[in-house]
Amino acid sequence: xxxxxxxxxxxxxxxxxxxxxxxxxxxxxxxxxxxxxxxxxxxxxxxxxxxxxxxxxxxxxxxxxxxxxxxxxxxxxxxxxxxxxxxxxxx
Amino acid sequence: xxxxxxxxxxxxxxxxxxxxxxxxxxxxxxxxxxxxxxxxxxxxxxxxxxxxxxxxxxxxxxxxxxxxxxxxxxxxxxxxxxxxxxxxxxxxxxxxxxxxxxxxxxxxxxxxxxxxxxxxxxxxxxxxxxxxxxxxxxxxxxxxxxxxxxxxxxxxxxxxxxxxxxxxxxxxxxxxxxxxxxxxxxxxxxxxxxxxxxxxxxxxxxxxxxxxxxxxxxxxxxxxxxxxxxxxxxxxxxxxxxxxxxxxxxxxxxxxxxxxxxxxxxxxxxxxxxxxxxxxxxxxxxxxxxxxxxxxxxxxxxxxxxxxxxxxxxxxxxxxxxxxxxxxxxxxxxxxxxxxxxxxxxxxxxxxxxxxxxxxxxxxxxxxxxxxxxxxxxxxxxxxxxxxxxxxxxxxxxxxxxxxxxxxxxxxxxxxxxxxxxxxxxxxxxxxxxxxxxxxxxxxxxxxxxxxxxxxxxxxxxxxxxxxxxxxxxxxxxxxxxxxxxxxxxxxxxxxxxxxxxxxxxxxxxxxxxxxxxxxxxxxxxxxxxxxxxxxxxxxxxxxxxxxxxxxxxxxxxxxxxxxxxxxxxxxxxxxxxxxxxxxxxxxxxxxxxxxxxxxxxxxxxxxxxxxxxxxxxxxxxxxxxxxxxxxxxxxxxxxxxxxxxxxxxxxxxxxxxxxxxxxxxxxxxxxxxxxxxxxxxxxxxxxxxxxxxxxxxxxxxxxxxxxxxxxxxxxxxxxxxxxxxxxxxxxxxxxxxxxxxxxxxxxxxxx
Numbered sequence: 001x002x003x004x005x006x007x008x009x010x011x012x013x014x015x016x017x018x019x020x021x022x023x024x025x026x027x028x029x030x031x032x033x034x035x036x037x038x039x040x041x042x043x044x045x046x047x048x049x050x051x052x053x054x055x056x057x058x059x060x061x062x063x064x065x066x067x068x069x070x071x072x073x074x075x076x077x078x079x080x081x082x083x084x085x086x087x088x089x090x091x
Numbered sequence: 092x093x094x095x096x097x098x099x100x101x102x103x104x105x106x107x108x109x110x111x112x113x114x115x116x117x118x119x120x121x122x123x124x125x126x127x128x129x130x131x132x133x134x135x136x137x138x139x140x141x142x143x144x145x146x147x148x149x150x151x152x153x154x155x156x157x158x159x160x161x162x163x164x165x166x167x168x169x170x171x172x173x174x175x176x177x178x179x180x181x182x183x184x185x186x187x188x189x190x191x192x193x194x195x196x197x198x199x200x201x202x203x204x205x206x207x208x209x210x211x212x213x214x215x216x217x218x219x220x221x222x223x224x225x226x227x228x229x230x231x232x233x234x235x236x237x238x239x240x241x242x243x244x245x246x247x248x249x250x251x252x253x254x255x256x257x258x259x260x261x262x263x264x265x266x267x268x269x270x271x272x273x274x275x276x277x278x279x280x281x282x283x284x285x286x287x288x289x290x291x292x293x294x295x296x297x298x299x300x301x302x303x304x305x306x307x308x309x310x311x312x313x314x315x316x317x318x319x320x321x322x323x324x325x326x327x328x329x330x331x332x333x334x335x336x337x338x339x340x341x342x343x344x345x346x347x348x349x350x351x352x353x354x355x356x357x358x359x360x361x362x363x364x365x366x367x368x369x370x371x372x373x374x375x376x377x378x379x380x381x382x383x384x385x386x387x388x389x390x391x392x393x394x395x396x397x398x399x400x401x402x403x404x405x406x407x408x409x410x411x412x413x414x415x416x417x418x419x420x421x422x423x424x425x426x427x428x429x430x431x432x433x434x435x436x437x438x439x440x441x442x443x444x445x446x447x448x449x450x451x452x453x454x455x456x457x458x459x460x461x462x463x464x465x466x467x468x469x470x471x472x473x474x475x476x477x478x479x480x481x482x483x484x485x486x487x488x489x490x491x492x493x494x495x496x497x498x499x500x501x502x503x504x505x506x507x508x509x510x511x512x513x514x515x516x517x518x519x520x521x522x523x524x525x526x527x528x529x530x531x532x533x534x535x536x537x538x539x540x541x542x543x544x545x546x547x548x549x550x551x552x553x554x555x556x557x558x559x560x561x562x563x564x565x566x567x568x569x570x571x572x573x574x575x576x577x578x579x580x581x582x583x584x585x586x587x588x589x590x591x592x593x594x595x596x597x598x599x600x601x602x603x604x605x606x607x608x609x610x611x612x613x614x615x616x617x618x619x620x621x622x623x624x625x626x627x628x629x630x631x632x633x634x635x636x637x638x639x640x641x642x643x644x645x646x647x648x649x650x651x652x653x654x655x656x657x658x659x660x661x662x663x664x665x666x667x668x669x670x671x672x673x674x675x676x677x678x679x680x681x682x683x684x685x686x687x688x689x690x691x692x693x694x695x696x697x698x699x700x701x702x703x704x705x706x707x708x709x710x711x712x713x714x715x716x717x718x719x720x721x722x723x724x725x726x727x728x729x730x731x732x733x734x735x736x737x738x739x740x741x742x743x744x745x746x747x748x749x750x751x752x753x754x755x756x757x758x759x760x761x762x763x764x765x766x767x768x769x770x771x772x773x774x775x776x777x778x779x780x781x782x783x784x785x786x787x788x789x790x791x792x793x794x795x796x797x798x799x800x801x802x803x804x805x806x807x808x809x810x811x812x813x814x815x816x817x818x819x820x821x822x823x824x825x826x827x828x829x830x831x832x833x834x835x836x837x838x839x840x841x842x843x
Contacts, residue, residue: 002810006728006732062740062742
């Protein structure tokens with residue numbers, strides 16, 4: 001069912017986000033404790049990074065249908081990754 | 092300062108406008124007053140021009156009739172007007188134009204009549220040529236008057252009677268006939284002064300025959316007269332010639348005898364006989380000379396009469412008599428010549444005889460003289476001195492001798508004198524002779540000249556007659572040639588006409604034949620067609636009956652099949668209904684199989700049965716209610732992702748579209764318009780339209796509307812769309828099948 005797909009995607013996003021956030025947080029805490037003298041900024045950094053990654057993943061997942069895959073390209077092999085990057089990084 | 096200028100300008104403008112208005116009013120007044128007078132003036136001028144034009148036209152038409160005719164032709168009611176004004180078109184002015192036309196007519200008519208009556212008389216060539224030529228000569232150049240027009244008409248008729256050849260005007264031999272003809276003409280023309288008409292061939296022939304007859308009569312009488320006079324003159328001339336010859340003979344005889352008598356010295360008896368003969372001869376001669384003279388006179392008389400007759404006959408001027416006249420003239424001339432010759436001969440003989448007579452006289456005189464002398468000397472001695480020897484004495488003899496000597500002396504003296512005077516005498520004699528010779532010569536020359544002249548004239552006349560004959564012969568040949576050419580032409584024309592007529596007739600015949608044939612063929616064809624038609628009709632009816640029976644059987648078979656089909660289709664439709672709210676219907680495979688089984692021969696139904704989609708066969712289809720329910724849940728989702736498409740698909744866009752969905756409110760159900768405009772393609776609108784359609788049971792339209800979604804919303808509703816399509820397809824096929832089955836059933840069902 002195509003209508004359920006979006007829900008599934010969002011679930012995955014959420015899960016992924018939670019995971020990444022947690023992981024980032026953890027890592028941040030670890031790093032902050034270990035290497036950065038219990039400063040706050042590594043925690044926020046890593047959690048932010050984790051959140052960011054989760055965001056990017058979620059976005060990529062959501063727009064994966066609209067991306068042209070390199071296998072579908074006929075010629076000019078360098079254009080594929082270029083377009084892919086452009087698509088990824090558009091806002 | 093500006094204000095002052097402005098004020099000034101305004102003032103001037105006002106003043107000028109005031110003035111203009113004033114002048115305008117004034118002018119208007121003038122115009123109004125002048126206009127009336129001006130208008131009347133214009134009207135008057137116009138009327139004047141028109142009347143002047145009409146009057147001028149009428150006057151000119153009165154003067155020039157051609158102009159009048161032109162005007163009457165071109166302007167509609169002008170003839171009425173001109174008739175009123177001038178009276179009807181007058182006729183007298185037509186004459187001066189026509190007279191010169193008439194004068195031109197006869198020559199043209201000459202030619203026309205020549206051509207028209209070419210075939211009239213080919214026989215009367217000779218006489219008509221002369222006659223016509225005679226007439227055409229003097230009369231053709233004067234066409235003006237009526238009588239002479241008649242004459243020229245005569246000429247044309249005659250010329251036309253011959254051919255187109257212009258005849259050479261022959262010399263005036265045919266005057267009497269021409270005179271008679273002109274008299275005839277005058278009487279005729281006096282009687283009928285009407286335009287020229289052509290005489291019939293019979294009249295012309297009759298007249299020509301009449302002319303011929305007259306001429307012949309005249310010629311016969313003439314020839315008779317000529318012959319008579321010729322005969323008489325010939326006789327007289329011959330007589331005269333005979334007499335002259337006889338005279339000549341007598342003269343020569345006499346002269347000869349005289350000469351003999353002079354020279355002969357025979358005895359006296361012979362001498363006397365000689366003298367007697369001489370006398371007889373002389374008498375003979377005188378009688379014959381007299382006879383000759385009388386005969387000559389008679390001959391001359393006869394010749395004169397002949398001459399007069401010839402002249403008279405010449406005066407008649409008939410060509411046919413010409414040779415006769417010519418012959419008579421020649422004869423006359425010959426006779427005259429002979430006569431003259433003989434006369435001259437006689438004259439020469441006479442002159443000779445005169446000489447001889449003179450000589451005889453002289454001799455005789457001398458003898459007489461001598462005799463006298465002798466007798467004077469010797470008076471006794473008489474007559475013939477030759478027989479005197481022996482009768483004379485010596486004295487007589489001596490006297491005689493002396494006389495003789497004296498005589499001899501005398502004679503010698505005379506001789507000497509004569510010798511002296513010889514020359515003079517000779518000259519005198521010569522003169523005399525010359526004079527006589529001259530006279531004779533003159534006479535001879537005169538007669539010879541006359542003869543030569545006469546001969547030359549005769550020669551000329553003969554030559555003329557010959558020439559005329561030659562010309563006549565030539566003319567005859569030419570005319571014959573013309574006639575031949577004419578006959579040839581006529582023959583050719585006739586041939587051509589015959590051919591044409593024949594061709595026409597044949598064509599007519601063939602066309603009629605063809606028509607008949609076609610009609611016959613048509614009739615037979617019609618009959619055949621009718622028969623065939625009848626046969627075909629009967630056959631068709633038979634066939635129809637057979638087919639009806641077969642179709643009955645077939646129809647029953649069909650009915651059974653249709654029934655079966657209908658039942659199976661009903662079963663199929665029922666299986667559709669087994670779909671519940673959530674689960675699809677039963678797989679339609681069996682029912683479809685049943686349908687297929689029940690319509691083995693029916694391609695249409697078979698095709699339809701096999702057109703059922705695979706999914707529906709295997710899995711079954713969802714019901715409309717389930718789809719409706721599903722749509723309702725879909726709707727909110729689609730609303731939430733309304734902004735997302737290929738270009739707008741970041742997470743932020745997702746957030747925005749969620750916010751939009753939360754904040755935007757649209758009608759739950761909206762009536763879809765009959766035609767979608769661009770603003771109806773908004774997803775919210777489309778969803779409300781589709782919802783309305785679904786609520787009202789129109790799945791098809793709802794699917795169509797949902798199909799218009801684009802982007803992520805489209806992806807979300809994709810599955811629903813597929814299901815809806817499937818359901819729609821299946822339903823369509825089944826409805827078609829059932830409709831078909833119903834139709835077949837209805838078709839095969841027999842009405843009670």
